[in-house]
Amino acid sequence: MNTLPRWVEILLIPLINLSLALCVAGVVIALVGEDPIRALSVMLKGAFVFSGGLGYTLYYTTNFIFTGLAVAVAFHAMLFNIGGEGQTTLGGLGVALICLALGGVLPGGVVILFAIAGAAAFGALWALIPGWLQAYRGSHIVITTIMFNFIAAGLMVWLLSGILRGGNQGSPQTNVFAEETWLPRLHEIVRGLGFDAASSPLNLSFVLALLACVGVWLLIWRTKFGYNLRALGHAPDAAASAGVAVPRMVVIAMAISGALAGCMALNEILGVQHKLVLNFSAGYGFTGIAVALMGRNHPVGIVMASLLFGALYQGGTELDFEFTSITREMVLVVQGLIILFSGALAYMITPWLIRIFAKGATRA
Amino acid sequence: MLEGAAELWIDALRIADGTVRVAVPLILCAMAGLVSERSGIVDIGLEGKLLAGAFAAAAVASLTGSPWAGLGAALGVSAAFALLHGFAIITHRGEQIISGVAVNILAAGLTVVIGIALFRQGGQTPTLMPEQRFSPINLPGVESIGAIPWIGPLYAELISGHNLLVYVAFATVLGVWWMLYRTTFGLRLRAVGESPAAIDSAGVSVPWLRYRAVLIAGLLCGIAGAYLSTAHGSAFVRDMSAGKGFIALAAMILGKWRPGLAMVACLLFGFLETITPRLQGVEIPIIGEAPTALIPVLPYVFTVILLAGFFGRAVPPRALGTAYVKEH
Numbered sequence: 082m083n084t085l086p087r088w089v090e091i092l093l094i095p096l097i098n099l100s101l102a103l104c105v106a107g108v109v110i111a112l113v114g115e116d117p118i119r120a121l122s123v124m125l126k127g128a129f130v131f132s133g134g135l136g137y138t139l140y141y142t143t144n145f146i147f148t149g150l151a152v153a154v155a156f157h158a159m160l161f162n163i164g165g166e167g168q169t170t171l172g173g174l175g176v177a178l179i180c181l182a183l184g185g186v187l188p189g190g191v192v193i194l195f196a197i198a199g200a201a202a203f204g205a206l207w208a209l210i211p212g213w214l215q216a217y218r219g220s221h222i223v224i225t226t227i228m229f230n231f232i233a234a235g236l237m238v239w240l241l242s243g244i245l246r247g248g249n250q251g252s253p254q255t256n257v258f259a260e261e262t263w264l265p266r267l268h269e270i271v272r273g274l275g276f277d278a279a280s281s282p283l284n285l286s287f288v289l290a291l292l293a294c295v296g297v298w299l300l301i302w303r304t305k306f307g308y309n310l311r312a313l314g315h316a317p318d319a320a321a322s323a324g325v326a327v328p329r330m331v332v333i334a335m336a337i338s339g340a341l342a343g344c345m346a347l348n349e350i351l352g353v354q355h356k357l358v359l360n361f362s363a364g365y366g367f368t369g370i371a372v373a374l375m376g377r378n379h380p381v382g383i384v385m386a387s388l389l390f391g392a393l394y395q396g397g398t399e400l401d402f403e404f405t406s407i408t409r410e411m412v413l414v415v416q417g418l419i420i421l422f423s424g425a426l427a428y429m430i431t432p433w434l435i436r437i438f439a440k441g442a443t444r445a
Numbered sequence: 446m447l448e449g450a451a452e453l454w455i456d457a458l459r460i461a462d463g464t465v466r467v468a469v470p471l472i473l474c475a476m477a478g479l480v481s482e483r484s485g486i487v488d489i490g491l492e493g494k495l496l497a498g499a500f501a502a503a504a505v506a507s508l509t510g511s512p513w514a515g516l517g518a519a520l521g522v523s524a525a526f527a528l529l530h531g532f533a534i535i536t537h538r539g540e541q542i543i544s545g546v547a548v549n550i551l552a553a554g555l556t557v558v559i560g561i562a563l564f565r566q567g568g569q570t571p572t573l574m575p576e577q578r579f580s581p582i583n584l585p586g587v588e589s590i591g592a593i594p595w596i597g598p599l600y601a602e603l604i605s606g607h608n609l610l611v612y613v614a615f616a617t618v619l620g621v622w623w624m625l626y627r628t629t630f631g632l633r634l635r636a637v638g639e640s641p642a643a644i645d646s647a648g649v650s651v652p653w654l655r656y657r658a659v660l661i662a663g664l665l666c667g668i669a670g671a672y673l674s675t676a677h678g679s680a681f682v683r684d685m686s687a688g689k690g691f692i693a694l695a696a697m698i699l700g701k702w703r704p705g706l707a708m709v710a711c712l713l714f715g716f717l718e719t720i721t722p723r724l725q726g727v728e729i730p731i732i733g734e735a736p737t738a739l740i741p742v743l744p745y746v747f748t749v750i751l752l753a754g755f756f757g758r759a760v761p762p763r764a765l766g767t768a769y770v771k772e773h
Contacts, residue, residue, distance in 0.1 A: 109555070113562040161542050163489075220752035221761070223542050224698065227489065227691055228745040235742035242738055370546055406562045413554025417547050425533035425544035 085431070085438055091382070095375050095423060097430060099389070102418035109414060113406050120400060120407060127399025128392035136268060136281025137398075142384075142391030143283070143348045146290040148369025149387055150297050151342035153378040157301055158334040159314040164211060164226025165342040165366025167233035168204040172343025173350045174237070175203030177245070177357035180258040189261025196262065196351055197289070197344070204343015205336040207233060212335025216328035222335070230366075237359055245357065255357040264352040284352035286344075293341060294380035300337070310334055342366060364413075371416050374424045390416070454595065458602040460719055465607070466677060468715030469614045470495065473669035474693030475700065475707045476621045477662035482702060483625065484658035485638040485764040487541040490530055490548030491666055492690025498523040498670020500556040503570040503681035504563060506577045512675050515577075520667040526552065527663025528656075535652050535659070538768035549690075557683050568683040570674070579608040579676035610672040615708075617665060622704040634658055638762035641769040651769045666690075695748035701759045714744045 107117035128138045148165045155162035162168075179199040183192045211225035238253065247256030264285045268278040301307035312320040313330050321327050349361045372390055376382030397412035422430075474491045481488040498519035506515030526548050533539040533547075557568040564570055584605035591601035625631040633654055637644045641651045673689075674681045692714055700707025717740055724735040751759050 109558065113558065163542065163546065214749070214753045218753040218755075220749070220754070223487070223489070224694070224752060225749055228695065228749050231688060231691065231745045232742050232749075235739060235745075239736060239738035243736075367546060367550060370543065374543070405565070407558060408561055410554045410557035410561075410568070413550055414558060415554075417549075417551030417554055420543060420550060421529075421533065421547040425530075425539035425547050426537055427539060429537045429539075 085435060089434060089438065091377060094430065094434070095377070095382070095386075098375070098419060098423035101422045102415055105418050106411065106415045110407055110411065115404055115407050120404065120411070123399050123403045124393065124396025126396075128396040131399070133279035133281045134395060134399075136279060136283040138388070138391040138395040139287055140281060140283040140348070140353075140391070141394040142387045143287045143290045144345050144365045145368055145372045145387035145390045146294060146384060147341055147345040147348070148365050149372030149376060149383040150293055150369075150380065151338045151366075152369040152373035153376070153380075153383060154297060154301070154310075154341065155334055155338040156373055156378050157307075157314045158310050158330060159317070160212075160215075160331065160334060160338075161223045162208060162226055162335060162338045162342075163223060163367070163370065164208060164229045164339070165345075165369045166362045166364070167226070167230040167366070168207045168339040168342035169345045169349075169362040169366050170230075170233040170237055171207040172200040172204035172346035173357050173361060174240070175199030175201075175343065176346050176350045177255050177258075180262045180351070181245075181255060184259030184262045189259070192259075192262045193264065193351070197347060200343045200346045200351075201340035202343075204346075205340040208339020208342070209332060209336040212332040215335075216331040234360070237357075241357065241359060247356070253359055257356045258351075260355075262351070263355050264347065266352075282353045284348065286348040286352045289344065289347060291384070293344065294384055297341070298380045306333075342369070368416060370424070371420045374427075375419060451594070455598055455602070458598055460716070460723075462603050463719035464712055464715040465603070465611065466715075467718045468711045469611050469677070470669040470672050470689050471693045471696055471711035471714060472614045472708050473617060473665050473672070474690050475697045475711050476617050476704060477665035477669070478694050478697045479700075479702055479704060479707055480621060480625075480634070480658050480665070481662040482697065482765055483638045483762055484634050484655045485641060485762055485767070485769070486531075486534065486655055486659060487545065487766045488530070488659075488662055489542060489545035489691075489694065490526065491662075491693055492686050492688065493545075493549035493552030494523040494526045494663055494666035495670050495673070495690045496549075496556055496684070496686040497526055497552040498667040499674040499685055500560060500570070500670070500681045501667075502671035503573065503674035504560065506573055506675050507564075507570050507680075510574075510577055512573075512577055512579050512671075515675050516579075516668070516671045519671040520664050523667030523670060524660055524663035527659045527666070531656050531659040534768060535655050538770070541766055541768075553684065556681070560681065560683070570681040573675060573679045577675070578679055579610055579671075581606045581608055582612075608672075608676040610668060610676045613668060614672070617668075618704050618708045625704065630654075630657075635762075638764055641764050645769070645771060651771070655769075692744050695744050698748050698759050698761075699744075699751055702761065717741075717743055 110117040110120050127134055129135055151165050152162055176196045176199055179196045180192060183195060207229060211222050211229055214220045214225050215222040241253035245255050246253060250256065267283045267287065268280050271278040301310065309320065309325045309330060313325055313327060317327060345365060350357060354361060368390055372383055372386045375386035393412045393415060397409035400411060401408050474495055478488050478491050501522035502515035502519035505518035506512050530544050530548055533544040534541045560568045560570060587601050587605045591597045625635060633644060633649055637651055637654045645651050673685055696710035696714055697707045699710040721737050721740045724737050727735045729735050
């Protein structure tokens with residue numbers, strides 16, 4: 082039945098879904114009374130052409146790679162981790178605790194290494210508990226991870242308005258970390274090498290995100306664990322009777338997923354804010370779902386989808402300057418549509434693509 | 446002495462009154478989720494439908510001047526989102542969770558985009574005049590009964606003086622209960638959530654049953670939205686649903702997918718929210734100052750603990766979350 086060529090699966094279908102989403106969004110823009118083509122060109126210029134635009138695009142891309150990978154790893158085991166928001170939040174807490182405790186005590190590079198471990202560990206913990214509850218207590222992971230998002234948000238309000246609040250901070254946030262723990266910005270590195278580069282928040286965590294992609298690829302496609310994970314996702318019963326310890330796999334898969342989501346805090350907290358603030362996860366965890374869907378749960382696809390969403394986000398901020406009646410929230414609409422077309426309605430387009438390609442095959 | 450007790454009584458009534466006001470949208474959304482989930486369809490898009498309903502109600506009430514037109518728009522918009530969810534997961538057997546996420550994100554984006562285009566107030570609607578909102582209704586005899594000590598205030602403060610949608614919400618609980626347990630439709634709805642194959646072999650259409658369930662859920666979320674922006678509040682503010690759809694989901698689970706219990710859970714959550722500001726700065730023995738910042742988290746913690754089976758057991762409908770593929 083499923084006889085689609087690989088390039089159709091990997092390239093054409095995501096492109097069709099993206100085009101559908103952009104078309105519907107274009108209709109919305111036209112209804113609002115603006116020119117959709119001009120909006121698109123403003124977004125493209127904002128994302129790639131304007132000074133610093135590309136840096137900002139890649140900075141957003143970094144967030145999406147981490148959250149997209151997080152969703153994808155869980156997806157491979159047929160688990161819906163929609164708790165990326167909470168896991169990222171906890172990752173930020175891990176970073177902050179390490180930096181506030183060790184910053185200025187240990188050398189900056191060492192603290193950064195600990196902070197990376199802290200982000201991963203705290204994110205992993207926040208996903209591991211829902212994983213454990215599903216594996217051993219039978220509660221549904223979707224509901225638990227949703228609840229954990231809200232619990233994390235509440236926890237953060239409590240901590241940042243209480244014990245973690247910085248001494249001279251007017252709003253609920255921690256003190257600024259010691260400067261040697263900040264992740265270096267890429268434009269500083271490039272300038273250090275003698276080239277010119279526009280300032281942007283893009284920092285070393287972009288490189289870490291790419292490394293994470295390689296790591297996930299190795300893990301899922303090149304290890305026994307990854308093989309079992311995919312087996313579990315395809316046919317849980319068969320995997321179980323083949324000797325895969327299903328509950329343990331669920332817990333580990335969720336822990337890895339959570340660790341990746343937690344690492345998004347490296348970009349936002351260790352790379353840009355340099356202090357723990359409220360709501361820095363800002364919906365990136367949810368966007369990770371769209372990224373994983375578009376990227377077909379493969380690291381290469383996820384990098385491409387993240388780049389797309391990074392460009393949409395950065396281009397979206399440009400909309401605020403250029404138009405009076407459309408704003409960056411337009412990007413949310415596009416994002417929702419992409420999730421709709423490439424996720425919820427994934428089976429709508431495939432059947433007639435199969436028909437088209439079956440016809441082509443018989444003619445040839 | 447007696448005077449002190451009377452004052453305490455009035456205070457308790459005020460808390461109960463506040464509880465009801467906060468619980469209304471939760472109750473409506475919980476009933477929406479319940480009808481949907483009883484038919485086997487997960488609905489994490491309650492939040493988005495609530496938000497879209499709230500926007501539609503305030504926007505149309507502001508443009509036409511009529512809260513009824515606003516309510517109609519809320520019903521229509523929320524139902525449209527519900528049917529989109531249905532189209533994706535019933536007709537095309539898409540993933541229910543993903544479809545719900547899409548609904549939530551679409552609603553969050555569209556309400557702001559359209560709001561800015563229509564009103565140019567940063568995503569808000571203009572503040573509604575009293576005649577553009579659902580105003581409090583004084584039940585008959587408030588004057589005379591209200592004068593009676595003890596019972597009077599109960600009638601005047603708690604039972605009378607709410608807007609129409611509050612009474613609709615409580616009537617909905619009864620209505621949903623009656624529908625589920627006393628009608629053929631309800632019987633089939635519960636059956637399709639447990640075993641769609643059995644319903645199918647009995648010659649009843651599974652998709653049609655589920656579409657109706659999804660539609661009911663949409664309409665109820667629409668009423669809840671109208672309540673938020675045109676009855677309880679007096680304008681739409683971006684993200685005004687603020688997680689209420691998810692709290693309702695939690696209440697529905699805590700209520701073990703049963704209307705009465707779910708309503709009690711909603712009232713409990715409403716109560717927690719109402720007393721939170723009153724506990725600010727209150728010293729509790731041993732603990733010290735009450736950690737009021739943590740109270741909003743309690744509904745979610747309760748839900749996690751219940752789902753994990755540490756107290757009681759909440760068993761969801763058996764076919765929940767799975768698409769039905771007709772066998773030929």
